[in-house]
Amino acid sequence: MFNYKIPKPVLYSSVIAGTFGFACLIKEWIGGERYPAITQANGKVIVITGSNTGIGKETAWELARRGAKVYMACRDMKRCEEARESIVVSTKNKYVYCRQCDLSSMKSIAEFATKFKKEEEKLDVLINNAGVMRTPNSKTQDGFEMQLGVNHLGHFLLTNLLLNHLKVASPSRIINVSSVAHLRGEINKEDLNSDKSYDPSTAYAQSKLANVLFTKELAKRLEGTGVTVNAVHPGIVDTEIIRHMGFFNSWISTILIKPFVWPFIKGPRQGAQTSIFLAIDPIVEKTTGKYFNNYLEEEVSASAQDTSLARWLWLVSEKWTKLQEHL
Numbered sequence: 001m002f003n004y005k006i007p008k009p010v011l012y013s014s015v016i017a018g019t020f021g022f023a024c025l026i027k028e029w030i031g032g033e034r035y036p037a038i039t040q041a042n043g044k045v046i047v048i049t050g051s052n053t054g055i056g057k058e059t060a061w062e063l064a065r066r067g068a069k070v071y072m073a074c075r076d077m078k079r080c081e082e083a084r085e086s087i088v089v090s091t092k093n094k095y096v097y098c099r100q101c102d103l104s105s106m107k108s109i110a111e112f113a114t115k116f117k118k119e120e121e122k123l124d125v126l127i128n129n130a131g132v133m134r135t136p137n138s139k140t141q142d143g144f145e146m147q148l149g150v151n152h153l154g155h156f157l158l159t160n161l162l163l164n165h166l167k168v169a170s171p172s173r174i175i176n177v178s179s180v181a182h183l184r185g186e187i188n189k190e191d192l193n194s195d196k197s198y199d200p201s202t203a204y205a206q207s208k209l210a211n212v213l214f215t216k217e218l219a220k221r222l223e224g225t226g227v228t229v230n231a232v233h234p235g236i237v238d239t240e241i242i243r244h245m246g247f248f249n250s251w252i253s254t255i256l257i258k259p260f261v262w263p264f265i266k267g268p269r270q271g272a273q274t275s276i277f278l279a280i281d282p283i284v285e286k287t288t289g290k291y292f293n294n295y296l297e298e299e300v301s302a303s304a305q306d307t308s309l310a311r312w313l314w315l316v317s318e319k320w321t322k323l324q325e326h327l
């Protein structure tokens with residue numbers, strides 16, 4: 001009889017390596033397939049908000065790799081420049097630019113749009129990606145609740161200011177990065193700006209529902225122009241979005257919780273794939289007013305399908321952002 005005992009160090013390291021390998025396989029499976037490399041973006045002018053980190057940075061990298069001229073519309077110019085340099089070096093595409101655009105300031109958004117329109121004659125793709133989550137109770141420079149202001153109102157104004165340039169490039173596309181969190185969102189008509197009471201999680205869900213309602217209403221208003229607009233849930237992605245989430249952003253969580261959840265959450269590159277697909281794939285050139293997750297169209301919540309609510313939100317957003325004065 002064969003009587004060979006596996007030495008303990010060998011046994012333990014095999015178990016660890018096997019478990020790690022299995023975790024990697026789960027992560028790849030959860031992350032989904034990478035968008036296939038055939039579609040190029042040469043000659044396309046693309047604006048991506050919040051593209052110095054996370055999903056936005058990976059979206060910028062991939063579209064630059066495919067030949068697009070990418071404008072990184074960011075709040076923090078130092079971090080934007082660092083990200084831009086790394087993208088230019090690794091993609092060898094020098095047509096990647098940093099431009100200041102703080103979505104918590106209507107003035108900054110208007111300045112960005114004016115400058116962009118002087119620099120470019122058309123815009124092929126606008127990716128409204130920037131976002132904040134569960135911020136402490138705070139207001140933007142114009143007095144909007146921070147999450148509603150940055151995630152929805154800022155993008156509402158930016159998109160409207162760039163619409164003519166998108167029409168010039170028609171067929172062209174807008175992608176709004178929303179979230180599965182919209183499913184539990186409600187639009188609080190009595191206290192949209194959370195002035196009377198504030199809950200960080202409720203305000204985030206409201207802002208992400210606003211992204212879907214904006215997508216639906218804008219798609220209607222753009223019928224016949226060749227400009228499409230779709231929303232996306234990127235998945236649960238390991239990014240800096242948790243920066244305001246106390247314990248989950250602490251070193252204790254990094255040591256005790258992250259190793260166990262790591263296989264089940266996407267990396268930023270994986271989280272960017274559906275945005276990239278919606279930005280350039282020919283198959284969705286005419287698709288508009290839809291919500292996607294992992295390349296597939298998905299149902300949205302009942303509130304997100306409420307057309308009169310979408311119209312109400314549009315009118316309020318138009319008024320609050322003083323859109324007509326900016327046009």
Ligand SMILES: NC(=O)c1ccc[n+]([C@@H]2O[C@H](COP(=O)([O-])OP(=O)(O)OC[C@H]3O[C@@H](n4cnc5c(N)ncnc54)[C@H](O)[C@@H]3O)[C@@H](O)[C@H]2O)c1
Nearest residue numbers: 050053054055075102103104130131179236237239240241
């Ligand atoms: N990470 C997730 O699990 C997840 C899930 C669902 C949806 N999302 C959405 O994905 C988008 C990207 O988030 P992420 O996960 O990459 O997070 P992230 O924090 O890494 O990136 C967000 C980006 O938005 C920028 N930003 C924040 N405030 C801004 C402002 N005032 N002006 C301009 N830019 C600003 C940040 O600087 C950053 O570049 C967000 O809209 C988020 O709501 C993320």
